[in-house]
Amino acid sequence: MKENLKIILKNLPSLPGVYQFFDKSEKIIYVGKSVNLKSRVNSYFNGKAKLNFAKQKMVGKIEDIKIIIVNNETESLILETNLIKKNKPKYNILMxxxxxxxxxxxxxxxxxxxxxxxxxxxxxxxxxxxxxxxxxxxxxxxxxxxxxxxxxxxxxxxxxxxxxxxxxxxxxxxxxxxxxxxxxxxxxxKIEQIKDFLKQDFKKIIPELEEQMKDFAKKLEFERAQKVKEDIESIKSLEVNQLAREHINGDYDVINFLEKYEKVFIGIIKIRSSKIIGMQNFEIENNLEENLDEIINFFIENNLLTDYLENEAKIPDFILPKEINFSEFVKNKIHLEVPKIGAKKDILNLCYKNIYEFAYKKYISSLSTKGFTKQNMINLLNILGYEQKNKNIIFECNDISHLSGTHTVASRSVIENGKTAPNKYKKYRIKTLTDQKINDFDSMREVITRRLKEILHTGEIPDLIIIDGGKGQLGSVLEILEKFKKDSESSLEGQNLEILNQIQFVSIAKKEEELFLFRDGEFKKFVLKKTDQELKMIQKIRDEAHRFAITFNRDSRIKSMKKNILESLPGFGPKTRKKILKKYGTVENLANFDISELQKDLNKAQIEVLKNHGII
Structure with missing residues (x-):
């Protein structure tokens, strides 16, 4: 097997998505889908899948593999179907x-x-x-x-x-x-709705189902109303992924970007007639040390606008995560949207998720094929002036992930003797934050406090705890540690206190990738060469924690979709839900009351949520 394919297969994510096989002429020869990309794509090469003659022949022609991550199995079904229809890959046709x-x-x-x-x-x-x-x-x-x-x-x-x-x-x-x-x-x-679905007349189906849901809710048949609500969510998720989630009408080029590993990575999702027709990712070497605005401007002008103008094609609208200082030429040619919430923001997030995966894959491919070793870990401890604590050296890193303050979760990734140790990874649900509250410090305080309690319970400490961030984040963690020791001092014995004093921290700043630790009453900075395996090792464990947290956050959001109508809204606890249904009868009836009347039972934040969700 080709070396580049070995690296790709090893680092595929265990997430739902679509995979594309390319031949030596960079042409797509096969498109497939899976709820677990890692397992499915590897099965073509490890002998676990029973391949017919055509597929055996196809595997021999594979030169590259690209993936598109989606949110669920239904989205992968739709996207695969669209990509096959658009690209007509040779082996999809032959089969x-x-x-x-x-x-x-x-x-x-x-x-x-x-x-x-x-x-x-x-x-x-x-x-x-x-x-x-x-x-x-x-x-x-x-x-x-x-x-x-x-x-x-x-x-x-x-x-x-x-x-x-x-x-x-x-x-x-x-x-x-x-x-x-x-x-x-x-x-x-249902038969009529299925006919509309096959005609892709989603605009007709959804209002009908919404009326049906309201009708069930009026009759207090909440289980049936919830089932219809889930049908609506499923169809909306198709429209997105056909990700034109909810209401992205028209033609768009959705562009997001990431500065990482001394490069700029740009992703683009093309939406035509409210359907995703393709996704692409690009890796750009910033050898001229241009700023990000200049790079994005150059990319849009030379990779997109030139092509549209030469082919006399309609220029789509553009969706970007922030305003860009465009040249006059680009400014006069495009219409730009910078969404903060809603469907267009969701698709920007999906674009970012795919760029991050693409960047990580490129980064992993650039590493030495022998990977990291225990000696790299010893070297790093020596550089930092730290001691080896365990026979099997363990480094760990935590990361926080949320979506607009909802479903805040954290993760821990671990490297042991130079190798990632997924069996020691850990997920945390953040319990101390109210929904819609964004506070990374409080989230990190909960994670670190729970970790310190775990250390006290087991009597085992890692050789190094890596903090994602610069001096500020490291200072916050040390503050959390000191407060924990002070609060627990009366109940801690001297030996336990000594275990906490032995914990070794280092932080890695995102932009310059500088390392910081606190010693002798001051922060000390360490700058490693970008090519050093020791720096790459820290980057890998940090990125692993980030990916693991994002995946956990996504899974948490998918599970929450199964809650009933009011349960899915932030800030509405059991007592409030019961009070609303008792006084107003149905959720629909809320729209028939003045805001002044609702304010007697609901606070300002709850009323704002009802407005944002179109209920009042």
Whole structure:
């Protein structure tokens, strides 16, 4: 196996996404999806997957692998389908069935059925509504999986789909059972919604479902209302990933960037007609030491605008994370948006997540193939004037992650004897912050305090604790340590106190990658060469903690989507929710009251949340 592929495979994330295989001419030859990119992509090379002849031949032609991280399995299904449709990769085409075109058919019956068929609309058996033709059987299976995820398999025991070569509905009717009128109506509604879905008429489906959700909520049928709410969330997530989440209408180039490893990394997500049609990442060497604005201006002018103008194509609107000091030429050609909240901010975050992964992959590829060793750790301790505490040397690093103050979490990554030790990684849910509150110091105080308690309990300390940040962050951690010792002094024995005094800290400043420690009453700075393995090792453990925290934050947000309507809003505890439903009957009724009336029961922050979510 090629060396570059070994490095890529080793450092793939265990996240949902889409993978693309490229040949030596840098052409996409295959697109696939997975809920676990690391496991799936590695299976092509480690013999665990049973590959047919075409796929075996394809693996031999792979020269590069690129990935796109998404938020969930449904998004990966949609994105894979779009990329196959756009790029028509050779091996996706070769692996399709060499028979007739494939259609999705919804039959014309009292209880229509959804069928995958090779008999098209022009046949004599045309007794239904047809969608297609589609590229391949796998493509159609993707679409049907998405339908099942959003709309379920049917209504009650009555399925739209074949199960074990027959329909539950057929069995049900054959037994002489009558179908209740409300079941008939619900079944018909879902079939119409599925038709709209296959036409990609999302704007029609969502208002209908929202009305249905409100109707259930009025009748206090909260479980049914919650199920419809989850259907709405699923469709909205498709629109995004079709990430034009919620309402990104039109054509956009979404651009985000990252300064890291002495380079600038730029990512672009192309949205056309509210659908993602592609993602690209670029690595730029800043040899001329230009500032970031100059680099972004040059990139947009030379990589995007020139191409649009030469091909007389419509110039899309641009979404960036901040204002850029553009040249007059660029300024006159583009319309720029800098979102702070909402769907467009979400897609900027997704773009950043993919750039970070791309930058990390490039960085790992640049490292020595032999990786880090125990000797690198000993060298670093010697440079810092620290002692080796354990036979197996352990370095650890913590990181905080949140999204606009929600789902604040932390992580700990560990390197042992030069190798990452995922079995010793740790996740923390931050318990001391109220939702919507952003306070990295309080978050770090909780994490460090919990870690200090753990050290006291086990009597084991790492050889080095790495703090992400400069002198300020290190000073905060030392302040937390001293307060903890003081607060615990009466209950601590001398020996335990000595364990805490032996903890060795170092911080790494983000921009210049300088190291700081506190000794003899002052901060001391250490500047290592950018090529030193010891510096690269600290960078790796810090970046590992960052990636681990981001992943945990994402997972926490996905889980929270399953809460009911009021539970999903920050600042609404059980007592408040109960009071609202008792006094106002339904959430919908809140819109019928003046703000002055609501203020008798709700505080200013809660009313603001209801406004932001369109409830009042």
């Amino acid at each position: 399709k069935d060499d028979k007739n075109h494939i259609y999705i058919k919804i039959t014309n019956e009292e209880f229509p059925k959804i069928i995958k068929t090779r008999v098209g609309p022009n046949s004599k058996k045309n007794n239904g509504v047809y969608f297609g033709p589609y590229l391949s059987s796998a493509y159609v299976e993707n679409i049907l999986k998405i339908i099942k995820k959003i709309f379920g398999y049917g209504v009650s025991e009555n399925h739209f789909f074949v199960t074990k070569n027959s329909y539950n509905l057929d069995k049900y009717l054959f037994k002489g059972n009558e179908i209740k009128e409300n079941i008939k109506n619900e079944y018909s509604k």
